[in-house]
Amino acid sequence: MIEIRGLTKHAREPSAAPILRDVSLQVPKGCLYGLIGPGAAGKSVLLKLVVGLLRADGGEILVEGEDITQMSELRLQAVRTKFGMLFQNNALFDHLSVADNIAFPLRRLFSLSEDEVAARVAERLACVALPGFETRMPSGLSGGQKKRVGVARATVSHASIVLYDEPAAGLDPVTSQKIFDLLRSEQRASGATVIMVSSDLDRLLTVTDRVGMLYRGQLIFDGTTEEARKTTEPRVRQFVHGLTEGPL
Ligand SMILES: Nc1ncnc2c1ncn2[C@@H]1O[C@H](COP(=O)(O)OP(=O)(O)OP(=O)(O)O)[C@@H](O)[C@H]1O
Numbered sequence: 001m002i003e004i005r006g007l008t009k010h011a012r013e014p015s016a017a018p019i020l021r022d023v024s025l026q027v028p029k030g031c032l033y034g035l036i037g038p039g040a041a042g043k044s045v046l047l048k049l050v051v052g053l054l055r056a057d058g059g060e061i062l063v064e065g066e067d068i069t070q071m072s073e074l075r076l077q078a079v080r081t082k083f084g085m086l087f088q089n090n091a092l093f094d095h096l097s098v099a100d101n102i103a104f105p106l107r108r109l110f111s112l113s114e115d116e117v118a119a120r121v122a123e124r125l126a127c128v129a130l131p132g133f134e135t136r137m138p139s140g141l142s143g144g145q146k147k148r149v150g151v152a153r154a155t156v157s158h159a160s161i162v163l164y165d166e167p168a169a170g171l172d173p174v175t176s177q178k179i180f181d182l183l184r185s186e187q188r189a190s191g192a193t194v195i196m197v198s199s200d201l202d203r204l205l206t207v208t209d210r211v212g213m214l215y216r217g218q219l220i221f222d223g224t225t226e227e228a229r230k231t232t233e234p235r236v237r238q239f240v241h242g243l244t245e246g247p248l
Contacts, residue, residue: 002027008058034208041214043197052076084159086150092138099134124152144175164196
């Protein structure tokens with residue numbers, strides 16, 4: 001369970017509007033939560049605050065009951081073992097093989113034998129339909145394959161919370177749908193709590209349980225996927241249905 005209360009993040013320039021303003025939402029345990037909103041609404045910043053990569057200027061972020069906004073870096077590192085994350089633009093390490101990329105969080109956060117690491121990597125590669133790709137280098141992979149390696153890395157430590165930032169950006173429609181289906185089946189199998197940012201609303205909403213919409217740093221909608229589809233809130237309705245006419 002992730003509970004965000006009154007979260008505020010100021011912009012670097014004091015005169016600019018805050019990046020996030022008094023955002024409160026709950027992501028229940030085992031929920032796949034879709035975070036939507038126009039560009040620069042604050043979605044990526046919210047994910048970075050939840051994982052403690054950025055510090056909040058106000059409010060609380062309770063991760064399984066513990067407020068991470070007040071934690072020391074040392075304590076945060078321990079809490080990060082609960083997290084898996086797929087960043088925007090894959091963020092694979094180009095100088096590391098596929099296997100070393102996937103093993104990275106395992107080696108950093110846990111003390112496992114190399115045999116155990118290799119077994120976990122092979123199992124993850126099979127799950128993302130890339131069996132035997134261990135020794136390949138990221139530069140030799142297609143965009144969709146890189147995303148799948150990213151999914152393997154985000155889920156290799158069996159994290160109870162997984163954050164995905166634009167997991168299918170830049171992929172063709174069929175590959176995108178396969179990535180979303182993969183993320184959904186991973187989430188069902190693991191029971192993880194997931195927050196997913198995506199601008200591919202048509203596909204995102206086929207896999208989410210709940211949806212939140214950020215607009216200019218404020219949460220203007222929080223509800224089930226069904227409620228998001230049926231809402232009469234003009235900005236949310238326009239965004240969810242991709243309408244050209246409306247207040248946005
Ligand atoms: N590390 C940071 N420190 C300060 N400001 C930041 C940081 N990262 C992003 N911003 C600013 O915060 C605002 C929100 O950015 P964010 O990346 O969260 O938007 P987003 O909703 O994810 O947009 P997009 O869909 O375009 O990726 C932007 O104005 C951006 O310039």
